[in-house]
Amino acid sequence: xxxxxxxxxxxxxxxxxxxxxxxxxxxxxxxxxxxxxxxxxxxxxxxxxxxxxxxxxxxxxxxxxxxxxxxxxxxxxxxxxxxxxxxxxxxxxxxxxxxxxxxxxxxxxxxxxxxxxxxxxxxxxxxxxxxxxxxxxxxxxxxxxxxxxxxxxxxxxxxxxxxxxxxxxxxxxxxxxxxxxxxxxxxxxxxxxxxxxxxxxxxxxxxxxxxxxxxxxxxxxxxxxxxxxxxxxxxxxxxxxxxxxxxxxxxxxxxxxxxxxxxxxxxxxxxxxxxxxxxxxxxxxxxxxxxxxxxxxxxxxxxxxxxxxxxxxxxxxxxxxxxxxxxxxxxxxxxxxxxxxxxxxxxxxxxxxxx
Amino acid sequence: xxxxxxxxxxxxxxxxxxxxxxxxxxxxxxxxxxxxxxxxxxxxxxxxxxxxxxxxxxxxxxxxxxxxxxxxxxxxxxxxxxxxxxxxxxxxxxxxxxxxxxxxxxxxxxxxxxxxxxxxxxxxxxxxxxxxxxxx
Numbered sequence: 001x002x003x004x005x006x007x008x009x010x011x012x013x014x015x016x017x018x019x020x021x022x023x024x025x026x027x028x029x030x031x032x033x034x035x036x037x038x039x040x041x042x043x044x045x046x047x048x049x050x051x052x053x054x055x056x057x058x059x060x061x062x063x064x065x066x067x068x069x070x071x072x073x074x075x076x077x078x079x080x081x082x083x084x085x086x087x088x089x090x091x092x093x094x095x096x097x098x099x100x101x102x103x104x105x106x107x108x109x110x111x112x113x114x115x116x117x118x119x120x121x122x123x124x125x126x127x128x129x130x131x132x133x134x135x136x137x138x139x140x141x142x143x144x145x146x147x148x149x150x151x152x153x154x155x156x157x158x159x160x161x162x163x164x165x166x167x168x169x170x171x172x173x174x175x176x177x178x179x180x181x182x183x184x185x186x187x188x189x190x191x192x193x194x195x196x197x198x199x200x201x202x203x204x205x206x207x208x209x210x211x212x213x214x215x216x217x218x219x220x221x222x223x224x225x226x227x228x229x230x231x232x233x234x235x236x237x238x239x240x241x242x243x244x245x246x247x248x249x250x251x252x253x254x255x256x257x258x259x260x261x262x263x264x265x266x267x268x269x270x271x272x273x274x275x276x277x278x279x280x281x282x283x284x285x286x287x288x289x290x291x292x293x294x295x296x297x298x299x300x301x302x303x304x305x306x307x308x309x310x311x312x313x314x315x316x317x318x319x320x321x322x323x324x325x326x327x328x329x330x331x332x333x334x335x336x337x338x339x340x341x342x343x344x345x346x347x348x349x350x351x352x353x354x355x
Numbered sequence: 356x357x358x359x360x361x362x363x364x365x366x367x368x369x370x371x372x373x374x375x376x377x378x379x380x381x382x383x384x385x386x387x388x389x390x391x392x393x394x395x396x397x398x399x400x401x402x403x404x405x406x407x408x409x410x411x412x413x414x415x416x417x418x419x420x421x422x423x424x425x426x427x428x429x430x431x432x433x434x435x436x437x438x439x440x441x442x443x444x445x446x447x448x449x450x451x452x453x454x455x456x457x458x459x460x461x462x463x464x465x466x467x468x469x470x471x472x473x474x475x476x477x478x479x480x481x482x483x484x485x486x487x488x489x490x491x
Contacts, residue, residue, distance in 0.1 A: 018436050021409035029357045092358055093383035099404060100393040106400045112407055117358070117388045 041138035048137040052162025057150025060194040062101035063261040080136035087117040124148035124155030159187035171200035176207040196258040209240040369419035381472035402432035415445030
């Protein structure tokens with residue numbers, strides 16, 4: 001279906017799903033002209049609220065996402081979903097199966113679901129997920145839900161891509177030591193312990209709250225000896241719970257919620273917490289900060305990509321580099337001196353202005 | 356080259372998804388991005404997913420005998436949204452004369468039981484390369 005760019009943008013602005021899907025493919029594949037497309041869409045970006053869902057495989061991210069979408073639709077909000085699953089590092093292939101859990105909203109015209117493969121990216125998203133979220137934002141969705149691959153401990157890209165990050169855990173996610181570890185436990189704005197009807201769910205919630213209470217300063221300096229802690233006056237779990245319920249514009253302490261997604265339980269409280277977090281971001285200035293950071297990250301990435309393309313796809317540069325190999329072998333030049341010289345001789349190339 | 360995107364779906368009411376899963380895994384192993392939607396899909400759900408996901412290929416698995424109803428409906432819905440460029444292929448228990456009729460109506464090749472998965476992979480690869488050469 002060959003389609004000129006203007007026609008695509010006209011269809012996009014007219015709200016046609018096929019045009020949105022095409023635009024996303026152009027961006028996902030960084031096809032020629034994708035930067036022009038993003039430039040045209042840029043003025044429309046910044047209205048949608050972006051919710052990130054992350055957690056280990058099988059924790060219930062897609063099922064909870066499905067329930068959230070249904071609930072948002074009852075409020076007549078339009079929702080775009082980006083669901084990421086892993087690409088094989090061996091074949092590049094992928095099996096994208098998140099739609100299976102989202103059948104209930106499959107035919108809803110106010111919902112758009114897009115599956116993405118990670119394509120070699122290791123942070124739990126694909127390198128293009130943030131840009132795809134921008135495209136959905138420009139299309140006019142009120143909410144964008146970004147679902148990561150099933151994560152371990154260190155896939156944290158979602159934290160800088162979403163406004164609000166929900167970490168979904170299950171009772172089998174581990175003991176109190178796991179809750180203390182660095183990584184994914186640090187990025188949650190909201191914790192959800194799903195499968196709350198299984199043994200250990202309450203214990204895990206307590207462990208997380210204890211960790212959060214400790215993080216908040218209920219440290220051993222404050223806590224009396226191990227025995228006989230006056231829990232009425234000093235209870236880290238209560239500190240965490242109280243803080244999570246309060247609307248403090250200065251500080252956000254993650255809420256720890258329980259859900260049973262298979263029965264649809266707990267979703268209302270989760271959405272209330274999401275709204276509360278978004279209000280906090282608005283009043284605290286955090287939202288502005290996150291969005292500015294996203295813009296900064298994007299510029300960094302575009303610069304890196306353009307430098308790479310301009311330098312290493314330039315035959316003259318490659319030929320020159322080959323001539324330096326002898327010098328480096330002979331010891332009269334080093335990789336560092338060659339790199340410096342290459343940068344200083346490539347000025348016109350880097351600015352995109354050919355001499 | 357970007358990966359080929361394929362939607363693998365089971366329209367209709369039969370609950371036998373082993374074949375669809377084998378095909379999905381084979382296409383994944385051949386380096387394709389396979390969007391798997393599971394059982395009991397209506398033609399409307401399949402066409403909507405194909406358009407939202409901007410796939411190159413839709414692969415349908417039908418063992419219920421309803422292929423003469425379901426497959427043309429998918430073709431029509433894709434055409435209504437201007438996406439007749441998507442290859443609709445598939446397989447299952449489909450008599451030869453029905454395969455001929457469906458292919459005449461605009462599907463790609465349809466495959467019967469016992470087809471080696473390598474044949475599907477090769478067919479999709481060849482179709483994709485021919486189309487890319489055409490649009491380039």
